[in-house]
Amino acid sequence: MNQQEKLPEGNQTQLMEFILLGFADMPHVQWLLFGFFLIIYIIILISNGTIFLLTKIDPVLQSPMYFFLANFSFLEICYVSAILPRMLINLGTQRRRISLVACATQMCFVFMLAATECLLLAVMAYDRYVAICDPLHYPLLMNHKVCIQLVTGSWIIGVPVQIGQTYQIFSLTFCGSNIINHFFCDVLPLLKLACEDTFVNEMLVYIVSVLFAMIPFLLILGSYSKIISTILKLPSATSQAKAFSTCSSHLMVVVLFFGSAIITYLRPKTSHSEGTGKVLSLFYTILTPMLNPLIYTLRNRDVIMALRKLVCK
Template structure:
């Protein structure tokens, strides 16, 4: 008589997951679809506009706007890794996602998230050199170095995040195939794994410290020196101008790093599906939506470039 396979082995072979997203509020499905579609359109239009004007306007060909253009393009990629799938699920009510598609989505979100952390740190360093060492700025932030910083931000996280994704999806999944989230993120996926996941949890913390905490500390150091330099400026007008160039970036930093840090570095016992979804909405959707508003409304150069583009 053939021996029956244990349920754990059968479930490990499952070829798809189910993304529950906002299934707990069935009466709000169409409202959520309309809301997130509107947000997606705003993100695409806003960030595409900033990306375009930083490419075509001759007055915006400086390091600060090169980084801003890349950041806007990154936000488009970042939100496109999660929102189209969520919109499809809300529209069709068919929430299945294949094993490979889930792993690919997680890897893309992690790689692009790491890129955002590094790029925000690079933008803080750019402001530090501009304000604290203005005479050396053209020499330090030359075009070649800017390209290297941007390229490094984009590629640094790729090998580590591919490895982390492979490690997580190599686990046996025997609890369920229902992901209580709107995309394939690490905390809800690890909840489905059976056996000892302590090594995986430890790797999540190590990678989060490497890609979230270290860039955040570099940003804090940069802004600590920036604030110290600004406070020494003799003119109140100069101080106000210097603070205004940094405040937009600081708002984005607080929004993104605050929600990402709480998501990945808080104790496992404190994880709840509702909190995870709310925090994920901040760093995957709301930050990309606010980015164009924050940078355009508080930046005279961007407003002028936008007016010139609209006049043309």
Template sequence: MNQHQKPTEESRTEVMEFVLLGFSDVSHLHWFLFGLFLAIYIIILLGNGTILLITKVEPTLHTPMYYFLGNFSFLEICYVSFTLPRMLVNLGTQRRSISLVACATQMCFVLVLGAPECFLLAVMSYDHYVDICNTLNYSLLMNHKVCTQLVTGSWISGIPVQIGQTFQIFSLSFCASNQINHFFCDISPILNLACGEIFVNKMMVYIVAVLFVLVPFLLILISYSKIISTVLKLSSTTSRAKVFSTCSSHLAVVGLFFGPGIITYLRPKSSHSPDTEKVLSLFYTIVTPMLNPMIYSLRNKDVIMALENYYINNSFE
């Protein structure tokens, strides 16, 4: 029977909990995966925590760019904390069940925190655009009030929409199967278990994905097209190299986050496979938060100098 056809009363059961299959197909490696993901989680907490701390305490980093970066690092910590700890528990105990309420809560927070990630990356690209293409008016256009409004808007913009989308999805009836072929409660594997007609739900997923993923990505592309156009007009090779070096870190994070996200949520579902979705999800839920502080610190002299000053000052106290 087609999974979206309405099942008979005998075959329908009221699902009160789900089973996150995760990496059950390689269950013999569960302790290796547990150690690997635990190490990654610690790296994410330490790396992003360091970026957050250094942008708060070092006066040299009290600029719009690092204000946005500090918020992004804090967001990464929150975002990954709603997926990795649960995955670690499942790997360590081999108990993969999750209640319907816990599953809905996890999905809601992942979606609510995923939206500001997209918008903050767009805001950071706009900051680069103003700094490079409108240098004389930078302090006026990116004053403290504007920066606060941009960050606040990024944080709260997705809350009502994503809460509504979560409620809509978990208001559906689910068929007899309660096995989620994923390592967290994501939209697509949950919809695969739904009974009845879900065309409206699928359309809502696409619309929300366009608004919260594709639109910020297009804004980033527009910003960088203008940046590249401006940079190419610079006569100094050194100046061009400096600008490209500054922007390359942000572009690397954009590619790691948006690439897998766009493929996951906006490509035709007929071309999806559960294993492919799990691999793609690892990039924007785990790999990007882990690499974010490395990309920004290892390629950024200001951050390295601020870290050195911070540790030197604190070592003499």
């Protein structure tokens, strides 16, 4: 890393750009990482795009569950597109510079989309809860209007909160080092560069994490405790297996996404490690969007049949 990219520690001038360190500590594999993440990005775009397309054109997939899955796939494309293109540019050009405005914009979009993902996963759990625990009222409780309202709420509820949080963070004065030890503009590495007390900002991060991660996660766990209890009461093993298969995919995604995100933002400050933070971030920002289509496709017979029909055509 060029030492000229650092500002003197005593310089109190407000920073106007940052350096996203990313994976600069592995200089000999930069092009290998570029190719690796480029392939992952292409896989995410194609796989999630295919699921979104299938749910729109196949008559069998015109149900609330697949309506939510289509929105989830579209969300994943938006989510990784807020992170991976900038990461690829940094790996390809080795410049790593990002302006203060661009950094704030990236952080705001990443957090808004992450909040949407948390809420949408909770909505999908509620859909499975109604379908299995109250099947007779399912068409009434999950009609098209209700589905649209749930999805719309998931997309917009987090917007004002995350805009406000981003504004508060970038109202701080940043001076001294301008190096963010991360592959995107994440809040915790950025707060370490502030010249003033960040206690209020850190508390806000915890509060927002509880509201948009911990609470939806607990609601999902509550839904699945009811679902599992209901499934175990079903008379036939075939019915139990079918019910489990429709829920296990969603539960796998929930554990992978929420587990890594909650550990990242709610662990004690004393246990914060920049290297560990980057690895955990890879799970919920890149690995989960890549695995989601695979998880849903391999464990869903309707999606597999729709994919076969599309390929045959």
